[in-house]
Amino acid sequence: MRSFAEKFHHLGKWLPLSVIVIVTIIASVNKQLIGLIAQPVKVEFGLSDTQLGGMFSIVGVVVAIISPLLGQMADRIDRHKFLLGSILIWSVATASYGVAAGYLTLVISVVVIASAETSLGPISNSIIADRYRQGTRINANLVYFAAGGLTTGVGSFLGGVLLHQSADNLTSITSFWQGASDWRVAMVVTGLFGIPLALLTLVLGKDRHQANRSKSLTDLSDLKAYWQDHWKTLISFNVSNAGFFIAASATMGWVPIYLVRHFGISPAELGMRMGLVIGLADLLGVLFGFVAIKKFYHFLGPIAPRYIFQFSLCGVALLYIPLLAAETVWVVLIIFGVQNFLATFGTASFNNMLQDMSSPGVRGKIFGINMLIVSLVGIPGPLVVGALSDYFGQEPQSLLWAIFIVSVPMLLLSALLYGLTNKIYLQTIKAIKILEQD
Template identity: 30%
Template sequence: MTRPLSKLLGTAQAPPRSATGYVLWLLFVGNLLNFYDRALPSVVLEPIKDEFGLDDTRVGILASAFVLVAAAAGVPLGRLADRIPRAKVAGWGLFAWSAFTAAGALLPGFWGFFASRVGVGVGESSYGPATGSLLSDLYPSERRSRANSLFMLGFPIGTLLAFLTAGGLAVAFDSWRAPFLAAAVPGVVVALLVLRIREPERGAAEPVPGAGPGRENRAASLRSLLKVRSLYGMLVAFAGYNFAAYAVGTFLTPVLQRWYGLDLVAAGAVGGVVVGLTGLVGLLAGGRVLDRAARTSPAARTRVATACLAGAAVFSLIGLAADQGSLWQLVVFLSLGYMLGIVYLAAAVPVVSDVIGPEQRSGALGLMFAVGYLLGGAGGPVLVGALSDALAAGSASDAASAHGLQTAMTITVPLAFAVAAVGMLLTARSVQADRDSMLAREATA
């Protein structure tokens, strides 16, 4: 008989009414829908591009529309989650982005679709900061990477499902809009369940006296967050990782179609393997390894994440540099790079939770997501698209378009993973001191 998820992970203190395993499972499902909805435009990008007459630069801008809004909304929504129940912020955000996903299939014209993606960005910007803080109160530091890796399985599984189903739905209904309507229904149902979560007290999992139930909320200013030195390295790492992940998520299907000649359904299946199955393996294995390292020290966890990001830079370069006759090289080595890179996601929230007090975590995570989305999530698709068009300038041929996009990806994705590795290395130098300072403040508050 399978043991309950909460026993597999362990908890410091269970939430008062909702079972720990149930909360983690429900938040995971919401995160799965989060990334499913995010991935939909990428999977059916070529039909969207043809209908609206877009070049790669405008495709990048379209892909970044919701990310830019998420960056702007992340900080205030994160701070809001430091003041009101986090389940309310996450639940209403889920409801909002599901409604806007459906609107993307119904609103006419390019600007209608653009506006719907902006609305999706507002809704999704609330989810990560609120749920990251909530999970940190369900599990102690040495268990958080594994819990967060299970939560973040929503990324590869949601992306995989999008790659495997969106193309088929578009073909079956002869419209790229069909997947957007189908995605909205489960989102509304899960949002209603998230709104009913009864969450734990803030600080319930911290190993200091007075950090548990009954503490007065002391949400602090943004200025105080910026005094935490290791947070700067995390901002660099999150921006670098998001640049690489969003560039791959946006343009992998077009690369497979243009450079390797695959049709929409086949490209979706191959893309699902690269960013879905390998991400699943990376998070499951990475969570265990990171928590094992965290039992030694918080710095050990960040060093493991640094090594994984450095490996991602090397393997993604080998994969993306494959010529047109070596699809196997792209699949094998980009999959390895993506698998190593995604380990970072199992470390990001736990590292922030190690150095930021319970009353500030949603705001700190909102800041990290905002910077990561602005510089990475938005910058990745835009810069790759612009570089692709620049490399193909002067030629309207399909071959030039294919070579320009493949070259742009080969240059930018490995470099972004390398920047993320540098950020985590910087974090490792100060995370232990910041952890000690945070615990000392909490003990005397």
């Protein structure tokens, strides 16, 4: 029987992952709130759909610029301190969104929020890749991805609850805060969440594992050397994913706005309904996704998750057709939920694929590059949908058609490119495994 100290040591190994999971879930609330309150923000500030979409596209530009820097920082400085600083920054920015006086303040606040939250990607994945090995790392990735999969649902639900509570207590709040509204109060309260969240990171102490990196891995730490050997894989992987992320940015940002605009549902009620539907869909997507990967990996090898992703891309694209004909909020939410299930099902091993195709010393940089590409390809989606919506007219159905026109071709393009680039991806995985065994 293991001693108490041995048991405590075993549990302590999972402390970094536990903190990462909590931070990931709580950080999702402000992101989902911004989407839920987009329609009342548009009305209060008199914004056009093009301005609204442009705000999110500007975020993509800034995040794209700083993503490589964030990846570099995740490989060079104490990741635990980096995480603490990022939390404090996005918390202040979230509260500033709630007291915004104009469009410029909104844009600056959203840019800072997104920039700080983007650091979670390279920090979290680098910590997991360093702290957990082989089968343990697969389990750690499963837990981390499950947390990420729950962020939309949990964030939407908690955002809806916050909006509901803010509306109920608005009378007493306006007695000392003139001009307060439910969405402003909810954003300020969400910003305050960052204080205990930042304190939570202090239990991790110094990132000693990063500081004590083995010198034998020096030859694996050179991004230039990695690029020379595997540039085709890096480019093809990110280009293949581009269509998916364009569709995701166009759909996730605008469908909540469509629901509020078309059906007149309040953002608070929408958040709670969407949180339940999307949360369940994403949870099932994680579970079934990992079951499918383990099942098909036995027969197909490391190519299995890519085939699964191709299948899910085609399924998501086909579901836009019944979405156009949906006549009630619940029908839209159910179809939207099935789309999220398929997307989560398909991307369940996405982080693992990136970790497998990158050597230990450059993983933070590779994730930074990936975020750069994701941010860049996410720029046109919201802006093009907004511009098309303004062009077609302000009817809610025009907005839905704009989402369809942008998303469906991009999803099918990603599915095609994945099939064309499987061979070079497998070649890189084989080469990396040989290096790690030497």
